[in-house]
Amino acid sequence: MHRQGMPRGAVGSRLAGSLLGLLFSAAWLPALAQDVQVLASYHQGNPWTDDLVAHIGAAVERRDDGLALSVDYLDARRIDESEAFALHRSRLAGRLASAPAEHLILLDDAALRFYLDFPDALGNPRRVVAAGINDPALWGPATYRGVRLVATQPVERRSLAFLAELFGAPLPLLVLGDRTPVGHSLTRSMLEAIAANDQVELFDVLWEWNPEQVTEAYRAAPPGTQVYLVEGQTMGASDIDVERRAWLNQLEARGIAVFCHLPYQIALGCAGGAVLDIERVAQLLVDSLLSHAHDQLPVIQEVSSYRYLLDARWRQRAAGSDDIEWLNVERYISARTGMSHQLQWLVAGLATLLLASLVVLGWLRWRMLRQRQRLLVDRRTGLHTRQALEAAALAKPERVFSGWLFMLKAPQLDDFRQRLGHEAAWSLMRGQLALILPRLPEAWQLYVNPDLTLVGHIDSDAEGDPEVQLDRLLAALPQLDGGHRRLEWYACLVMCQPRMINLPAYLAALEDGLHQLGREGWQRPLARVAPYDESQGSRYRKLSDALREAFESHSEQFYLLIQPQLAPHDARLVGGELLIRWRHPQLGEVMPGEFLPIVDALGLNEALDRWVMEQGLAWFEAHRIRLPEGFVLAINITLSTLGRDDFLAQLGHIIESRELDPARIELEITEHANFHDLGDIERAMTRLRRLGVRLALDDFGTGHTAFQLLQRLPLNSVKLDRELLQAAGQHGRAQDAYSALVGFCQTLRLGIVAEGVETEEEAQWLVSMGIEVVQGFYFARPMPFDDFLERYGKG
Secondary structure (H helix, E strand, O other), X not given: OEEOOOOOOOOOOHHHHHHHXXXXXXXXXXXXXXXXXXXXXXXXXXXXXXXXXXXXXXXXXXXXXXXXXXXXXXXXXXOOHHHHHHHHHHHHHOOOOOOOOOEEEEEOHHHHHHHHHOOHHHOOOOEEXXXXXXXHHHHHHHHHOOOEEEEOHHHHHHHHHHHHHHHOOOEEEEEEOOOOHHHHHHHHHHHHHHHOOOOEEEEEEEOOOOHHHHHHHHHHOOOOOEEEEOOOOOOHHHHOOHHHHHHHHHHHHOOOOEEOOOHHHHHHOOOEEEEEOHHHHHHHHHHHHHOOOHHHOOOEEEOOOEEEEEEHHHOOOOOOOOOEEEEOHHHHHHHXXXXXXXXXXXXXXXXXXXXXXXXXXXXXXXHHHHHHHHHOEOOOOOOEEHHHHHHHHHHOHHHHOOOEEXXXXXXXXXXXXXXXXXXXXXXXXXXXXXXXXXXXOOOEEEEEOOOOOEEEEEOOOOOOOHHHHHHHHHHHHHHOOOOOOOOOOEEEEEEOOOOOOOHHHHHHHHHHHHHHHHHOOOOOOEEEEOOOOOOOOOHHHHHHHHHHHHHHHOOOOEEEEEEEEEEOOOOEEEEEEEEEEEEEOOOEEEOHHHHHHHHHHOOOXXXXXXXXXXXXXXXXXXXXXXXXXXXXXXXXXXXXXXOOHHHHHHHHHHHHHOOOOHHHEEEEXXXXXXXXXXXXXXXXXXXXXXXXXXEEEEEEOOOOOHHHHHHHOOOOEEEEOHHHHHHHOOOHHHHHHHHHHHHHHHHOOOEEEEEOOOOHHHHHHHHHOOOOEEEOOOOOXXXXXXXXXXXXXXX
16 A cells, blocks of 8 residues: 555544544543453454454554453354344353453444343443444443444445545436445445445446356446445455455456445455545544543544545546555556656656555554454464464464374264254363363464364474373273363374475365264374375365355255155055255266265254255155055254254244144154264154154164163154174174174164165065065165156056
8 A cells, every 4th residue: 555645534523523522621630440251243353343353452452551452253154143132141151250341342243232131241331342244223222221332324425425426416326235234234334435426326236246257247337337345244245255255356357347435344345435434433443432422422523534545546537636545556557667767767756655654554464463463362272263263374384384283073962052052062162171281292383263173283393292192081081080070082193294384285184084984984194195186176175165166056966865664564655765866067966975074064054954845745746646555754954954843843833834743753863873962862853752753773783872762762763773783794703793682672672773785685585584675776776756656656
């Protein structure tokens, strides 16, 4: 960025002017001693939130009166707001050892709603100020409660006037809006500002957009149309969707400049505008909160402190303006290298100014790095984040890539996250770290990932064999108590190669290694892997990205097959099991054993389970008249879905609306699932049994808790795993064990389905033991619905 003149900023109204007088008139009074608490609506990593929090922290530091600043994040963008509120209330309830701060800053709508709904949870702070409040419906309740509001709407109006002056009136605008709740309010505010400005005309507003849609609309717009980006969630969520970070640059490459009024949008590639001076907003928040004249301040303060920022390509158009900070000066200079000698002198002058601005930017970068350093530590665990490892790899590659890297995973943590939420899973993670960290050798450094895995680095000069030491750690953890839940941990280890300094390649190898351990049923605690070949890419990551895209786009890549369940003595149809398949347009057919663990790791089980249930029961309703009486449709469901109350309600609604017989629907839960909270599972199954739905335990006999499950869970039937049947055909003792399992289930009056029947001898032996339902390739393979009806349907 190149600076031309000083930043322009002022409080836009007389009301705000009097506000500053009140603030400075009290400057001689002693500073208030209480600490400052910030409650942000969004998550750490959100660009708007991080920018504002960093400047608030700097404003508090400038007071130099010993104040401490603490920040809480509601995370109300990535998760449902009610869930975010419940999690934060539980966090606050757990802070029994520390008194709440008496001074509170609220950032954006969700934080204000939380304060209005639960002031007691925040300790009823004496002073509260709020910024970024976009919903006008909140203003009345807030001011009634004594909250001082800082509004920034005049900045967008000044930005529109700036563009109209620059490009001439009337100026047609194409607005990039957003349909999310916050984005909708901001877009409506922008449209009102446009309607109030007779120098600007609205051409169109795109409520949902991507570079292709913007390009199409821009080409259809009248000459001279400019594009304006509202803050919203589309780019505000770019910290989640990395692909969107490049959207503005993609539009720039197509010759479409996008204007804005927020600082982080400039960093994403906006071409300029009257940009909010966020440092001034932060300073006003802190001054208003801590001023001795707080009670005399206006309830709503409109701040119009801004700076004019503009891409250097329009330098000639803005000739005579001495209050504009120029962007992309270096690119502008390069584009003008073929100009005349007079223009070359101008370029030299600009280069000199650029050097001066680089000095200033270097200093600013140093300060921002200090702020960013705080973001390299995970606030939930106190560990360095994966970003800290990436930074270390860039700063000191010779140290990082001369040692070892490893990755740790506890599969039960994923189950906790899906069933009980992120906060419960991270609470459990903290307990596990209390067991792990004291047992790590000194030369080992641990980093935390957002997906509840841990990444470790081992120095090359560390004593001992890392593989042996890691294996001993994994063996010891389940035996430790210390008041914490015992979890099974698994690990992958890779030895770095000095000539290969690509950290993503090592991490991809570790992720693929853990994925392979999961596919094997977590039979091995530790696997050593080789660095991944960059030219091939990570299979795990390819599948992960493809699955996310398939779910987000609701594409028709998933499809269902059905495998018949038959009576073995006469091959009569008694039921069928739904089986999920995935056909990707580039990756081809991906087997369930490979993609279902990734679905579980990504937290997409519930979405997939509901899709299978809806598709399967819709088919059942349409064709039940062609199926034999008593036919039972079996559907596989994961425990995380089974335990959700809304799933039970949805299933009951489908059964009632489609007039289905619940006794002909069977939900199968695999014995390999995590049954550690057996009480909750038992209660969920009991509610399903009251609904009339049948329940079955799949893969029975291969897990570790088989008999306990049969004694406690309200099951109708069990499915004996095919591996047991295969072993019974090879070993005498395995045959005796299979017979004993059958007798045990018959004693408990449980229905039995024998899986994996592949030969006539196996079928006859099962009949001799009284098995009434079989399933396997000897009788029928999984098949499409149409083939199933053609073969077994009536009429």
